[in-house]
Amino acid sequence: MSERYRKILESGDLLIVLTPPTEPFAPWQDKEESETKTDPGAAKQAAEETEETGEKSSAEDTKAIPPEYTFLVSSHILRHASRLFEKDLDPDGPWKQPEVQPDGLRHKHLEGFDPQALSHVLNLIHFRTTQVPDNLEMEMLAKVAVIVDYFQCHEAMRFAVQSWIKEPNTNTVINELEFGRPLMLWLLIASVFKVQPILKRAITILVEEGTGPFDDLGLPISQDVISVIDTSREAIITQLLNGIYQFKNNLSDVVFCGSISSPRRAVP
Structure with missing residues (x-):
């Protein structure tokens, strides 16, 4: 089975198709970078230094399409766990429902989310807690938070969050x-x-x-x-x-x- 295909639920009826991000996550602009951007001379020099290599790679960059990731899930479970999908997948709602594809599944396209973070969220929504680590580093926690905020599935994450952010860890974070x-x-x-x-x-x-x-x-x-x-x-x-x-x-x-x-x- 391809690493880009993840079967969250064997009997799933919905295939989430994810196009991962092409830009860095939450890039931080430090002081030196800020000065370069505000200094016309420095900006011009930097542009001249990268112009030649930029011309060579621009054609390749425009052709580069990030590989898609797919997740087999239950639309019923998603509707009950997520306010977003509650509206989006409601057959009686005003939103147009995804059509059934030749593979017998409906497809829902998402983009810009981290694949591993999305896998954690979907596993928790489908009660597959053993498939999710007991501890997550700050970077992954933030990527998960982005998805939870978008899905509006905070309640489904409640117990996992208590495991990820324990009180001793909270005190350490505050002090640092x-x-x-x-x-x-x-x-x-x-x-x-x-x-x-x-x-x-x-x-x-x-x-x-x-x-x-x-x-x-x-x-x-x-x-x-x-x-x-x-x-x-x-x-x-x-x-x-x-x-x-x-x-x-x-x-x-x-x-x-x-x-x-x-x-x-x-x-x-």
Whole structure:
């Protein structure tokens, strides 16, 4: 059996066809890269250095099509576990249903998700818990969170999440969090899976250390979380500005009072 074909349920009636991502997951732009992009001279030099190799590979890149992955699943189980599929696969709903293909199955096309992360989510939805690791690294957790957020299948993940993010691990994550790409991944994980201690700490760091507009790295960070970050940053900035204005006013009063009380010299 091909590694790109995964039989989640033997008696499945739906084939999920996944086109995997072609771009890096949540790329982080560091300071040096940012300076290169904002410096016209550096950007021009970088463009000249890559122009020749870019021309050679551009034709090949446009032809490169990532291989598809397929997953045999139950539409009935998906409808009960996922709000997305509850609407999308409802035979009585307003959405057009996938037609039965020559292989006797209906096909549902997805794109942009990590194949292994999708396999974990589908196995858990179909109660195949033994097919899913007891522990997942941060990177895979974030990729799973992206799919869970899209599928809206949080309840089906509840017990697995309790295994993946135990309280001792939560404390370790909180103590090690600092501004950077891992912080953004944990912000996503904590917001999707409702891990409040990590979420609060991540938001605090972003509010205190973030500069410039909030960059979600292409991750599905909820608007509620973004609003909390933006509102908190605006409140701090307003407080700082008010302090500066108050200091300026106090300084002006001191100078003004000093000028009044200073003795005038007699004109000879």
